[in-house]
Amino acid sequence: MKPLFNRGPSAAVRMVIAVAFAFALIIADLHYRQLDSLRSGLAVTVYPLHFLAALPARIAQNLETQVASKTRLHAENDRLHRENLMLRARLQRFASLESENERLRNLLGSAFKVGERVLIAELLQVDLDPYRQQVLVDKGALSGVFVGQPVLDANAVMGQVVRTNPLTSTVLLITDARHSLPVKVNRNGLRSIAIGSGLVDQLNLLHVPKKADVRVGDLLVTSGLGGTYPPGYPVARITEVRIEAGQRFATVIAEPTARLDRSHEVLLVWSLPKLMEGAMTNSESAEPAALRSTLEP
């Protein structure tokens, strides 16, 4: 039975308190980034929830592999075999290229190294905020994941880690409207910035001059300028170049080559930013020496 007189503060007072608290939270989270520990603490408590929410998809997937027909498995096996053969053949060429590249870089005195450590993480099939392009992966700070870490899939760049919890981390995809990524056109090295559009299959290029040499079908790769992403990874392919009379720049639209909406496993990449920094600081001191050594026979 409801008591005739409520004890404690009235609903309006409670609401004012709660709203004030919420405002404090918003301001603290927005401007001071003070709440990451609170958030990750709470996130640990909701991890079972994420796990449960992802469970049906996971079970369905397991069932699918269980009941996959023998012929299909054979076909897949064949395909993978062929692919493996092809990749290995290509790898042989890369091995020689890599050693050549390293030799040339050694000549220049640059400390840049190509090798890198990766960790495979699985996407949790959980829908986060439907108006942001974010995904949740099942590796977190306990596995060494850090904020700003680049995330790739088998084809291309997917995004970067924006938040880590002990067991999970949130990845912001390159197509989110708040994400921008320094890229260059692979064919001629023209630099630009790819801004997410909020749609899963579209990126917009910023400030491309109207006379720039950009064509439909050009591959965009990361330029490595921001320091977050390693240079030279494929990002997107240009699908549309539009030149409008009223605009100061060309409108260039690209489609990500990563399968952002279908990828199931992602690669978390390590140690590239540090190597980049190392390369930059080292090259300042090493390059003049290298130049001199090449000038003096």
Place this chain on the structure above:
Amino acid sequence: MPDGAADYRPQWVALTVIFWITTLPNRIGVFWAFFAGLMLDVVTGSLLGRHALSFSVMGYLTVELEQRIALFRAWQQAVSIWLILTVERLLSLWVLSATNQPTPALSYWTATFVSMLLWPWFAIVLRGIVRRLDLT
């Protein structure tokens, strides 16, 4: 769930909070709504406090209207629930735009209608559970 259905997904958490406030008004109130919103923020990775803010106002409205809602007919209930949910979404949207985050398209509002249509059945199912467990 397919991506295309994202816009039609009802606001389950909001509906649940409203249901509990209307069933157990003297135990569950504004602060519970606040915590539900906070947890939703953590789960969906949105700005901390965004849903907490909108949920506390929603909780307050529900607490105030609860006695009237109990007397309403089914369609009147659904309409008042729709109003409350719309206020919730409006505040949520306001926080988004006030913090310079990308704001969603117009289809953002379809969820409130879906939730409104679902409300009567949702309430019946949950009420059945409450009866069975004898929670009141």
